[in-house]
Amino acid sequence: MLKLVRALCLTACSLGSLTAWAAPDVWVGGVAPTPDPIFATSSGVLEAYYTAAMPGGLTVLVGVSVNGVDLPTLGLNxxxxxxxDMLQLGSVNAGDKLEFFIQVVDGARYYTNPARNPDSFNHAWVSTYAGDIKVPAGTNIAFEDLSGGGDLNYRDHGITFRIAGAVPEPASALMMLLGVAGIAGLRRSKRR
Structure with a gap:
């Protein structure tokens, strides 16, 4: 029976590795539709995974604005x-308004909200992504890094984001830590 379980596990692992990775779709056909506002659906740590299929010539970093305030974390060159590759952008709460952006090094910052862009142009295409073995399911954002739309390829920088695990409040985290310590103490006393 144990051999059968091991064989099934090895088969499942082998099949999973055959799918490798499947980059998210790219936008084709002119200016991408203006994205709807993005709101955090839960509380937790905002993770961004790099998904660009064909980086543009400019050097670009990604970041996020939460409720109109740009967080200081920039990355995923x-x-x-x-x-x-994954970058934790910071903690968010359910209902927070999220505006992702790219920062062109020595250049402009372009948001998923065109009204915040210096050229008022839509620089982002937003779609859902089912995930693969390297990038979890989430919301994919593909960016155009040139002013006024440039070549309109929306492939210069891409991320898929998700909100991972709830961030416990400090009191809850302390209670959980005390509970684990208490269980460890009981086990130790039973051994004696």
């Missing part, structure tokens, strides 16, 4: 990141 489009010339140094590999598909699936």
């Amino acid at each position: 489009n010339h140094a990141s590999a598909y699936g």
Whole structure:
């Protein structure tokens, strides 16, 4: 029976590795539709995974604005990141308004909200992504990094984001830690 279970596990692992990775779709056909506002659906840590299929010539970093305030974390350089690299952008709460952006090094910052862009142009295409073995399911955002739309390829920088695990409140985290310590103490006393 144990051999059968091991064989099934090895088969499942082998089949999973055959799918490798499947980059999200890219936008084709002119200016992408203006994205709807993005709101956090739960509380937790906002994770961004690099998904650009063809980085543009400019050096670009990604970041996020939460409720109109740009968080200080920037990363996932489009010339140094590999598909699936992850960056934690910060903690968010359910209902927070999220506006992702790219920062062109020595250049402009372009948001998923065109009204915040210096050229008022839509620089982002937003779609859902089912995920693969390197990037979890989430919302994919593909960016155009040139002013006024440039070449309209929306492939210069891409991320898929998700909100991972709830962030416990400090009191809850302390209670959980005390509970684990209490269980460990009981086990120790039973051994004696």
